[in-house]
Amino acid sequence: MIAIVSTAALFNKQNNQLVYEYKQSYHTDFYIDIDNSYVVFESSIKVKNTTSKDLDFYMSADVSEDFGLVSEYTAIACNKDTLDKKVFIIKANSEQSYIVYFKAKKGEKDTKLNRI
Numbered sequence: 001m002i003a004i005v006s007t008a009a010l011f012n013k014q015n016n017q018l019v020y021e022y023k024q025s026y027h028t029d030f031y032i033d034i035d036n037s038y039v040v041f042e043s044s045i046k047v048k049n050t051t052s053k054d055l056d057f058y059m060s061a062d063v064s065e066d067f068g069l070v071s072e073y074t075a076i077a078c079n080k081d082t083l084d085k086k087v088f089i090i091k092a093n094s095e096q097s098y099i100v101y102f103k104a105k106k107g108e109k110d111t112k113l114n115r116i
Contacts, residue, residue: 018057021046021095028099032106038083039063039070041102049090056089061102068109075102 024046031040041061049055059077063070077086077100090096 017049017051017055018090019048019050021048024097032110033103037106038103039066039075039106041075041104043100043102044097045100046095046097047088047090048095049092052092054089054091056087058085059088059098059100059102063102063104066104068107069111070104071107072104075104077101078103 025044027041027043029042031042032038033040041063043061045059061075061077062073063075064073067073077088078084079086080101083103086100088098
């Protein structure tokens, strides 16, 4: 549904400090917020920290396949009930799964492009 997770920290080409575990991550739901202004994509994302340091990072998702339902090509990971960017923290040399709420401005359509 959404091509998930691009962030500078996740795709740091010099160090590969954080690894997005694609096969262990999945989309769970999407819904339109109460004000009918944002689409929320709820996902479970697994990340691996390959460094010996605790790290903090942001996440975003490519939602270009959902254009129409959304009016943006990128959804930002936010706190569940606000539009504040969510900061994720991961311990050194560990793996962690996160429930993530990617949010993008709602477009003109109420369904995804691949729905009739």
